[in-house]
Amino acid sequence: MPPFVPLAERIVDALLASDPDLASSVGEHGVDDQLPDRSADAVAGRVAMLRDAAHALSEVDAEELDVPERVDHAVLTALVDRGIFELTEVRSHEWNPLVYNPGPLLHALVARPFAPADVRLTSLAGRLAAVPDALATARAVLRDVPRIHAETAVGQFEGAAALVRDQVPALLAEAPGLRDTVEPVARAAIRELTGFADRLRAGLRDDAGPGRDPRLGRRLWEARLWHTLDTELGARQVLDSAWANLERVTEEIRAAAVELVGGPASDETVRQALTLLADEHPDNSSVVPLARTTLDEVRDFVADTELVSLVDDACVIREMPEHDRGVAVAYCDAPGPLEVAAVPTYYCIAPTPADWSAARVESFFREYNDHMIRNLTVHEAVPGHFLQLAHARRYRGSSRARALGHSGPFIEGWAVYAEEAMVAHGFGGLAVRLQQLKMQLRMTINAILDQLTHCEELSESDGLALMTGRGFQEEGEAAGKWRRALLTSTQLSTYFVGYHQVAGVAARRPTGVPVRQWHDAMLAHGSPSPRHLPELLGLDEDDLA
Known part of the structure; x- marks a missing residue:
């Protein structure tokens, strides 16, 4: 049997060397001067x-490994298999221009101070110099781009050009000796990024056609779901479970609404309660300061209730960079598990676009009202993504396999579970509980929307009706989620499935073990697929699916 740890390390090295996106996401800086090469060769x-x-991993007898290495073997195998599937079956690089957006990789060098400015600028010069070839490959490879992907990419590529134009000079001021190296490639990159956005915009003219259907279809979507979830749970089981959960949570939010405003346990009472709460909302100038205030609130609450151990890592809240906008309203951008520098996590919130009407802006902030922002901060920061990922970075295994194979269902599942755990302990009172239940409805509908959109040709009108009706969502939020369902596939299912798996493990806390100790134990193993948690925690083996 080949020794697993040396094999795992060789595979990790090969994965990192061949994928700058992966390397950047996990905090490995060996290819910081490169962009991904998506040419055919x-x-x-x-x-x-x-x-x-994959062949080498299949030669390992995993049953002979100890538990941590057996999980690492499964994590690494799943990562490799998914990589093969994505490149050979989904083939996003042939139709999705968003995968060619260099903005996140450029931003990682500009915004995160993991090394002195001259070191980061030297790498940045390499990436900027690679932009023309990367976009030449995009022009040669991309065919039949879905209209919605082209529309979103226009804004993101213009945002990437703005990043280079507006933020690189400030970094150069810290290392002016590199101006002659950086400025020429920066100007060329801006021209290429702007030109690529113009090319995509030209393809959106009325007579250009709709492009390919952004829906994957059942065969491809179900296969991708299997790789995304890393569980034997089938698509039909996910859908049936989601519909059942929608009924359960609907009854709970009706009861909570009655507590707030009285009346019958009806949808109308829920709307009345949510309207009352939505009247208290921020605007573009106050949403980020509000999020900062709520971060202090949730930290104090977690400490007081001893829900999970806090960390002293820095979490910085700010506006979402332009090159990332158009898909999600907020995200947590944490240092990767291999990052050795003491750099902050960014909790980013997207402001409303400048061309939105006053009514649409009002609708957005009624959805993301003061109480929803508190719940959002729980999800994105404490004890959600920021805290979970900070705990994950502290895990050290015999190889780096676990660092690369971070599981979306575990990460999103923990964050949704964290929302529920906080309100169960009293955070925010009834107002935040109503918002958390609304988010439970949204999470559940996400899974339904994901599957019906890609597999059953759900119409936009029916999708919006599901979200605004059963989910009580504002029209602006529903419209944005419809776009996200078309722009992505299977990611929207990770919240629902991951939550049920993570909550299932949390519910199996042994008698006499304090809540904080159990939650710390759940977070002490990196971010593996939830199906591995029972074994890692020494529980009797159960099929969490």
């Missing part, structure tokens, strides 16, 4: 490397 080479890795 490079993709073929990566697929061959992944297949070699």
Whole structure:
């Protein structure tokens, strides 16, 4: 049997060397001067490397490994298999222009001070110099781009150009000796990024056609779901469970609404209660300061209730960069588990676009009202993503496999579970509980919307009706989620499935073990697929699916 740890390390090295996106996400800086190469030859080479890795991993007798290494073997195998599937079956690089957006990789060097300015600028110069070739590959490879992906990419590529134009000079002021190296490639990159956005915009003219259908279809979506969830739970089981959960949470939010405003346990009473809460809302100038205030609130609450151990890592709240906008309202951008520098986590919130009407802006902030922002901060920061990922970075295994194979269902599942745990302990009172239940409805509908959109050709009108009706969402939120369902696939299902798996483990806390100790134990193993948690925690084996 080949020794697993040396094999795992060789595979990790190969994965990091061939994928700057992956390397950047986990905090490995060995290819900081590169952009991904998505040319036909490079993709073929990566697929061959992944297949070699899959074969080598299949030669390992995982049952002979101890528990942590057995989980690492499963995590690494799942990561490799998913990589093969994405490149050979989904083939996003052939139709999705968003995968060519260099903005996040440029922003990682500009905004995160993991090294002195001259070191980051030297790497940045390499990435900027690679922009023309990367976009030439995009122009050569992309075919039949879905209209909604092209529309979103226009804004993101213009945002990437703005990043280079507006933020690189400030970094150069810290290392002016590199101006002659950086400024020429920066100007060329701005021209290429702007030109690429113009090319996409030209493809959106009325006579250009709709492009390919952004829906994957059942066969491909179900296969991608299997890789995304890393569980044996089937698509039909997910959908049936989601509909059942929608009924359960609807009854709970009706009862909570009655507590707030009285009246019958009806949808009308829920709308009355949510309207009352929505009247208290921020605007573009106050939403980020409000989020900062709520971060202090949730930290104090977690400490007082001993819900989970806090960390002293920095969490910085700010507006979402332009190059990332158009998909989600907020996100947590944490240092990767391999990052060794003491750099902050960014909790980013997108302001409303400048071209939105006053009515649409009002609708957005009625959805993201004062009480919803408190719940959002729980999800994105404490004890949600920021805290969970900070705990995950402290895990050290015999190899780096766990650092690369972070599970979306675990990460999103923990954050949704954290919302529920906080209100169960009294955070925010009835107002935040109503918002948390509304988010439970949204999370559940996310899974339904994801599947029906890609597999059953759900119409936009029916999708919006589901969200605004059963989910009590504002029209602006529903419209944004419809776009997200078309722009992504299977990610919207990770919240629902992950929550049920993580909550299932939390419910199995042994008698006599304090809540904080159990939650700390759940977070002490990195971010593996939830199906591995019972074994890692020493519980009797159960099928969490």
